[in-house]
Amino acid sequence: MPAAEPHDLVRTELDRVARRWRDLPVDRALAAAPGLRRLAQELADETAARQGRPVRELPDLGPAVLLDQLLVTCFDATEAGVEQAGLAQRLSTLRSKLTQA
Known part of the structure; x- marks a missing residue:
């Protein structure tokens, strides 16, 4: 069986994070929200830097x-060229934290 393409790894991890997030009880989702927000902001910052745009805080x-x-x-980060395997790993780490939440 061939190794998964990096893009497939990111999609798989995003799907797993989404399923886990949707299954969290409200109180645990509220407790885990800062970690999800932090990763989204990091990706927005990295994308802006790669595209030569100013960094802006996500609303x-x-x-x-x-x-x-x-x-x-x-999606924006992958389009901007953020390294896919590293992004998949970051998503996997986030999912693990959601599981512990």
Whole structure:
């Protein structure tokens, strides 16, 4: 069986994070929200730096849209050339933290 492509690894980890996030009880999601927000902001910052744009803080729209913000920033980061295997690993780490939340 061939090794998974890096893009496939990111998609797989994003799907896993999304499933885990949606399954969290509200109190645990609220406790885990800062970690999800932190990764989304890091990706937004890295994308801006790669594109020569100023860094801007993501709007705090609450935990209900954090997953959407992460999905968008992951897409933007991959389009900007952020290293895929490293991104997949960061998502895996986030998922592990969600599991512990």
